[in-house]
Amino acid sequence: xxxxxxxxxxxxxxxxxxxxxxxxxxxxxxxxxxxxxxxxxxxxxxxxxxxxxxxxxxxxxxxxxxxxxxxxxxxxxxxxxxxxxxxxxxxxxxxxxxxxxxxxxxxxxxxxxxxxxxxxxxxxxxxxxxxxxxxxxxxxxxxxxxxxxxxxxxxxxxxxxxxxxxxxxxxxxxxxxxxxxxxxxxxxxxxxxxxxxxxxxxxxxxxxxxxxxxxxxxxxxxxxxxxxxxxxxxxxxxxxxxxxxxxxxxxxxxxxxxxxxxxxxxxxxxxxxxx
Numbered sequence: 001x002x003x004x005x006x007x008x009x010x011x012x013x014x015x016x017x018x019x020x021x022x023x024x025x026x027x028x029x030x031x032x033x034x035x036x037x038x039x040x041x042x043x044x045x046x047x048x049x050x051x052x053x054x055x056x057x058x059x060x061x062x063x064x065x066x067x068x069x070x071x072x073x074x075x076x077x078x079x080x081x082x083x084x085x086x087x088x089x090x091x092x093x094x095x096x097x098x099x100x101x102x103x104x105x106x107x108x109x110x111x112x113x114x115x116x117x118x119x120x121x122x123x124x125x126x127x128x129x130x131x132x133x134x135x136x137x138x139x140x141x142x143x144x145x146x147x148x149x150x151x152x153x154x155x156x157x158x159x160x161x162x163x164x165x166x167x168x169x170x171x172x173x174x175x176x177x178x179x180x181x182x183x184x185x186x187x188x189x190x191x192x193x194x195x196x197x198x199x200x201x202x203x204x205x206x207x208x209x210x211x212x213x214x215x216x217x218x219x220x221x222x223x224x225x226x227x228x229x230x231x232x233x234x235x236x237x238x239x240x241x242x243x244x245x246x247x248x249x250x251x252x253x254x255x256x257x258x259x260x261x262x263x264x265x266x267x268x269x270x271x272x273x274x275x
Contacts, residue, residue: 054109102138148169
């Protein structure tokens with residue numbers, strides 16, 4: 001009975017904290033807008049979803065990049081367009097050997113509005129790819145962050161080639177253990193962590209895990225939030241997914257919650273703080 005009462009009280013406190021933060025602006029650092037998504041959601045509908053959830057800024061990638069470009073041109077002050085390396089979904093596993101990729105990226109970058117490159121799905125066995133090395137060189141030359149979905153060894157490889165390169169490590173990496181993440185944040189000062197799709201690890205049963213709490217408090221300026229609309233179904237549940245993120249953000253100290261929710265991504269992507 002006592003345990004049930006304690007859990008009820010904890011749940012009530014979380015709800016109150018969530019309500020307190022419900023209007024806090026969010027910067028979603030990991031969204032996808034693809035050809036499939038565009039069949040169900042117009043660019044205007046995407047902006048409306050962001051408005052409904054108090055998200056003034058979002059970093060968006062997609063396959064093909066033309067749909068991200070349309071979204072950006074609808075709201076250039078709000079959308080950070082990330083140049084994807086997949087022109088078709090089938091290239092997700094083959095881009096690392098595609099010799100036509102670099103000329104394509106070079107041509108796209110000349111447009112001048114891309115805010116980053118990625119998401120790059122790459123695992124340890126492929127980290128020595130010459131194409132990957134050239135993508136790193138392009139990001140460094142254009143001073144653009146890389147959004148990387150990959151193993152720890154991939155992060156090591158980037159910093160071996162370009163020690164100052166800004167990286168957003170998607171989903172806190174492929175092995176999202178707080179000790180490992182902490183180690184990599186200590187090693188690489190230009191590494192940021194996007195914790196999209198890690199809500200169940202961060203806050204199992206809705207209550208923030210002690211190890212993740214400590215990690216956020218120790219490195220408050222290195223984490224960013226995101227929903228990761230990896231499928232059209234994810235867009236359909238967008239409001240609920242944002243609510244899940246807000247729930248565990250509300251359990252952090254106000255200043256730290258604000259940094260994760262908004263400030264860190266805004267600084268990385270050079271967007272003004274609007275509060």
